[in-house]
Every structure is written in structure tokens, then in C-alpha cells.
Amino acid sequence: MILVYTHKITPRLRYIFKHIFTRTLLIPINFTTKIEDFVAHSGAKMSYTKVPLGSEFFIKSNDLLFEQGVNDVDISIQKWEEIPCFFPSGAKSAIPFDIFAASFYLITRYEEYLPHVKDKHGRYTADQSLAFNEGFLEKPVIDIWAYKFLSILKEKFPEHPYKKREYNYISTIDVDNAYAYKHKGFVRTIGGFLNDFYKLKIFNIWDRFAVRAGFKKDPFDTFEKIINLKKELEVRTIFFFLIGDYTTFDTNISAAKNKFRLLIKDMVDYARVGLHPSYFTMNNAQLLKKEKKRLESITNMPIKRSRQHFLKFDLPETYQILIDLEIEEDYSMGYASHVGFRASTCTPFYFYDLDFEIQTPLKVFPFAVMDTTLNDYMKLTPKQSLGRIRDLKNEVKRVNGTFITLFHNESLSNYLRWKGWGRLYGSMLKIVNK
Structure with a gap:
């Protein structure tokens, strides 16, 4: 179990930490807002807040997980090695980006709550998404970030037991x-024949007849x-x-x-x-x-x-x-x-x-x-x-x-x-x- 210290435990924070640690990396976690409990914990631990408490494994937090409602979010895409990422976390942080806030933004489809233009079927379209416009739609970046984070976690806590999930x-x-053609009723069948005849779809007419007559599957x-x-x-x-x-x-x-x-x-x-x-x-x-x-x-x-x-x-x-x-x-x-x-x-x-x-x-x-x-x-x-x-x-x-x-x-x-x-x-x- 890894203990996470934060200044405030919110539903957003609990949700995304559980997703990344428990469901993606198979690592049990617990949370605390008490510094004395964090200091007393002898196992693997990390802090997620604005400033480090000392020399612990620290990730600087973005404000997103401590907010409520939907607001305009300023996003600037940068690279974590070769992978796009956002919400930079500064020099003191163990990783260069707050992947928890970034993952929350993407996995909740935060951008789909913001004003957008729907297509003719009333759907949110891919070309409006951050992933499409920044070229990472075809990469599961939340999982990639999680595994990059895991490699750093293993360096910091090599004795901690880690499980590996399966594809x-x-x-x-x-x-x-x-x-x-089968089982479509008299009206739809006649309508289909007439439509095929009008559009000169000769093969369709034959197929429709053969299927209805039981000559063909x-x-x-x-x-x-x-x-x-x-x-x-x-x-x-x-x-x-x-x-x-x-x-x-x-x-x-x-x-x-x-x-x-x-x-x-x-x-x-x-x-x-x-x-x-x-x-x-x-x-x-x-x-x-x-x-x-x-x-x-x-x-x-x-x-x-x-x-x-x-x-x-x-x-x-x-x-x-x-x-x-x-x-x-x-x-x-x-x-x-x-x-x-x-x-x-x-x-x-x-x-x-x-x-x-x-x-x-x-x-x-x-x-x-x-x-x-x-x-x-x-x-x-x-x-x-x-x-x-x-x-x-x-x-x-x-x-x-x-x-x-x-x-x-x-x-x-x-x-x-x-x-x-x-x-x-x-x-x-x-x-x-x-």
C-alpha cells in the first residue's frame, strides 16, 4: 500500500488516484491529510500538494482536482520525453507533469461539457477534441503516463511489491x-423491390428474391x-x-x-x-x-x-x-x-x-x-x-x-x-x- 498525503481529499482526487494506482497499476493506496500520519508511515509514500513537506517523493498538484464544476482550463501541450503531456509541475516535482489532473481532464471528457458544435446527429466530434488536435488520439496517453510514472516509482521504492496486469x-x-432481406414484412419487402428496380439494382433484386424464396442464405x-x-x-x-x-x-x-x-x-x-x-x-x-x-x-x-x-x-x-x-x-x-x-x-x-x-x-x-x-x-x-x-x-x-x-x-x-x-x-x- 502507498500512502498519499494531500492538503484536501476531494472526490476528484480520490477518483483519479484510484483509477491510476488501483485499476491501471494494481497498487493499493490510502490517503491522509495529517502530516504526522504521513511522517510516521514507514512504507512507500508520496505527497500531492503545492509544496513538498520535506525531501519526500513529491508531485506538485494542479488546481483542477480541488475545483468544482466546469471552467475554462488553460492547456499547453508539451512533451514528456516523446509523449505529449500537459499541466507542468515544476523542478521540485518527481515527475515533470501532474498526470493525475491531466488524466482527470481527459478521462471525464471535461471538454465535452464545454460549449461545442455538434454534428448532424447531435454528437461531439473528434476534430474538436484536444487529443485529435494535438496528435495523440491514437495513443492511450493516460496509460502511457501511468507506466512512465510507475518506472520512476519503482526506482524510488524498489522494495515495494508490484503486480503486472494482463493484456x-x-x-x-x-x-x-x-x-x-429475411423477416422484413410485406410492406418493407415490396418497398425494397421497388427501390431496387427504380435504381436498376438488378443483382439486389435477384438476391432479395432468392433469399425470400429460400434459395439463398x-x-x-x-x-x-x-x-x-x-x-x-x-x-x-x-x-x-x-x-x-x-x-x-x-x-x-x-x-x-x-x-x-x-x-x-x-x-x-x-x-x-x-x-x-x-x-x-x-x-x-x-x-x-x-x-x-x-x-x-x-x-x-x-x-x-x-x-x-x-x-x-x-x-x-x-x-x-x-x-x-x-x-x-x-x-x-x-x-x-x-x-x-x-x-x-x-x-x-x-x-x-x-x-x-x-x-x-x-x-x-x-x-x-x-x-x-x-x-x-x-x-x-x-x-x-x-x-x-x-x-x-x-x-x-x-x-x-x-x-x-x-x-x-x-x-x-x-x-x-x-x-x-x-x-x-x-x-x-x-x-x-x-
């Missing part, structure tokens, strides 16, 4: 459209392939099912369809299942509650995991809704347009609500890469995409973090805009799975 991988699958029905890969490579896999009512943005088949319900039940037998709240649930508690109950009625078990459709979430409102509905894990933390680490970490963390200044029970699992980002936004080939995935995985592996990917069942289909992508998921699993 983990989680594959997440969003099911926006369980099937391309639905191209988006790739679930058996995903489950087989999960078993073969022992991959931790989570499916997020979109079961909201039909809208322009929510085009899955009806949750009232027995075949769809059976598919969800089948997946529960082989993998974890979570909710994929529909497009308009971002600030709509009643709608999200309705969809959660709908999925629970299908699975016959409490739903504890969630990822927002279109990655549409507002901080802190959407997360507050999830907490009220007793969702325990959220997997929405990432950008649609860019790969990388939205919260600058590859370690799952508890959401800190800056409105109420508390650590909440909602655990956030940040993903690093999504298939539609690579294909639709970045316009990469499958081979190029595999290279980018490998690079991101290597960043996570260096700090023994948790690498999370987001794929759709559609992208394994090798169909329409996913032509040529059918083998990428399997190839990726062989690279990223431990």
Missing part, C-alpha cells in the same frame, strides 16, 4: 440489421461464423442488439418477429448480449427504458450492458439515464469518424459525473476501432485496415490494457459495400486476441 481483448458486435446472417470464431479462438464476444421501433435510422427487423427473438436467445447461449439503444434514445429516458424491458423480455435476464446506436450520447445526460436504468457497463466511448481513444485510455473506467461531482457505478469500456470508421469514413482497404488495427493493438499491448473492437454482423457478409471485407474480422482476431 485483454474484447470483440463487440453491433446488430443494426440482423438480416438484409441471407448475406447478413453471419452469426454462425462469428460464434465459430469465438469458440475456435476463445474470444470474449458481446452482441448489442438494436430492437427499437422502425425509424429512418433504426432499420432492424421487428422485435416482435419470432425468428429475430430466437436469434437473440441463441446468442445468449454462446456469448454476452447487450442493448443497442435506438437513434432517438440519447435524451429520452422513457424510450430507452421501453427498449431495455423489451430485450429483457426476450432474454429473460437483466440487461446490464449497452451501446448507443450511431454512438449518439450526450454527457452527462445519456449516462445518467443509463445509471437510472441500472445499466452497469457502457461501450459507446469512441468516435464514428476516427479510430483511437476518445477518453485517452485503454483501461475500463467508472464514469465520473462532473454535474454532481461523484464517481458513478457505470463502468465505461472504451473501444479503439470500428469497421464502419475504416470503410466508410477513412476509405481504407481491408489490408490497410488490418494494419491500422495492428498498430492500435500494439499501443494497447505496450501498457497491458484492454483492446476493444466494434464490428457489425454485416461487415462479415462480403456483400454490397462490404465486398472484400468478409475475411477481415477473422484475420483481425488472430492478431489481436491474446
Whole structure:
């Protein structure tokens, strides 16, 4: 156990110290504001305050962890050796930056509480973020800083016992459209035929007919392939099912369809299942509650995991809704347009609500890469995409973090805009799975 002296123990300080020491570095810590207790402690210890008490292991504190509310924060990016960092701590400090305040700023998404311009879907965009503009979006800098700090800590306290965490991988699958053509009802099927005919999509007309007539397997029905890969490579896999009512943005088949319900039940037998709240649930508690109950009625078990459709979430409102509905894990933390680490970490963390200044029970699992980002936004080939995935995985592996990917069942289909992508998921699993 490492004892930390500080002049004031705040919820912010307790939260970020616990994240870096306990969850990232696996080091137990305790806090004190009493100098006599700090002096009397014979084990490893450090002070986090404005001036050192003596010659102890000291880190000069920034004001951020002792404030309340959201204010304009002056940030000047500098380099800690080759890694970007901010909040310099001065010559007397054991490390050149206050990584605790800097980590708190990034992991709480402090900047997303400040005024910003939303995109057409109401989302905070990557190009407004500090990480994007300073070129460290594709590095989990909070974990990198923590490990640099650990190396200095080991020099100061070589006798202290240190544990080493293990690299983990989680594959997440969003099911926006369980099937391309099957089980879509008479009106949607006729509408699809007419639309394909109007746009002269002859192959689509034939495929739609062949699937509906039972001559051909639905191209988006790739679930058996995903489950087989999960078993073969022992991959931790989570499916997020979109079961909201039909809208322009929510085009899955009806949750009232027995075949769809059976598919969800089948997946529960082989993998974890979570909710994929529909497009308009971002600030709509009643709608999200309705969809959660709908999925629970299908699975016959409490739903504890969630990822927002279109990655549409507002901080802190959407997360507050999830907490009220007793969702325990959220997997929405990432950008649609860019790969990388939205919260600058590859370690799952508890959401800190800056409105109420508390650590909440909602655990956030940040993903690093999504298939539609690579294909639709970045316009990469499958081979190029595999290279980018490998690079991101290597960043996570260096700090023994948790690498999370987001794929759709559609992208394994090798169909329409996913032509040529059918083998990428399997190839990726062989690279990223431990």
C-alpha cells in the first residue's frame, strides 16, 4: 500500500488516484491529510500538494482536482520525453507533469461539457477534441503516463511489491440489421423491390428474391461464423442488439418477429448480449427504458450492458439515464469518424459525473476501432485496415490494457459495400486476441 498525503481529499482526487494506482497499476493506496500520519508511515509514500513537506517523493498538484464544476482550463501541450503531456509541475516535482489532473481532464471528457458544435446527429466530434488536435488520439496517453510514472516509482521504492496486469481483448458486435432481406414484412419487402428496380439494382433484386424464396442464405446472417470464431479462438464476444421501433435510422427487423427473438436467445447461449439503444434514445429516458424491458423480455435476464446506436450520447445526460436504468457497463466511448481513444485510455473506467461531482457505478469500456470508421469514413482497404488495427493493438499491448473492437454482423457478409471485407474480422482476431 502507498500512502498519499494531500492538503484536501476531494472526490476528484480520490477518483483519479484510484483509477491510476488501483485499476491501471494494481497498487493499493490510502490517503491522509495529517502530516504526522504521513511522517510516521514507514512504507512507500508520496505527497500531492503545492509544496513538498520535506525531501519526500513529491508531485506538485494542479488546481483542477480541488475545483468544482466546469471552467475554462488553460492547456499547453508539451512533451514528456516523446509523449505529449500537459499541466507542468515544476523542478521540485518527481515527475515533470501532474498526470493525475491531466488524466482527470481527459478521462471525464471535461471538454465535452464545454460549449461545442455538434454534428448532424447531435454528437461531439473528434476534430474538436484536444487529443485529435494535438496528435495523440491514437495513443492511450493516460496509460502511457501511468507506466512512465510507475518506472520512476519503482526506482524510488524498489522494495515495494508490484503486480503486472494482463493484456485483454474484447470483440463487440453491433446488430443494426440482423438480416438484409429475411423477416422484413410485406410492406418493407415490396418497398425494397421497388427501390431496387427504380435504381436498376438488378443483382439486389435477384438476391432479395432468392433469399425470400429460400434459395439463398441471407448475406447478413453471419452469426454462425462469428460464434465459430469465438469458440475456435476463445474470444470474449458481446452482441448489442438494436430492437427499437422502425425509424429512418433504426432499420432492424421487428422485435416482435419470432425468428429475430430466437436469434437473440441463441446468442445468449454462446456469448454476452447487450442493448443497442435506438437513434432517438440519447435524451429520452422513457424510450430507452421501453427498449431495455423489451430485450429483457426476450432474454429473460437483466440487461446490464449497452451501446448507443450511431454512438449518439450526450454527457452527462445519456449516462445518467443509463445509471437510472441500472445499466452497469457502457461501450459507446469512441468516435464514428476516427479510430483511437476518445477518453485517452485503454483501461475500463467508472464514469465520473462532473454535474454532481461523484464517481458513478457505470463502468465505461472504451473501444479503439470500428469497421464502419475504416470503410466508410477513412476509405481504407481491408489490408490497410488490418494494419491500422495492428498498430492500435500494439499501443494497447505496450501498457497491458484492454483492446476493444466494434464490428457489425454485416461487415462479415462480403456483400454490397462490404465486398472484400468478409475475411477481415477473422484475420483481425488472430492478431489481436491474446
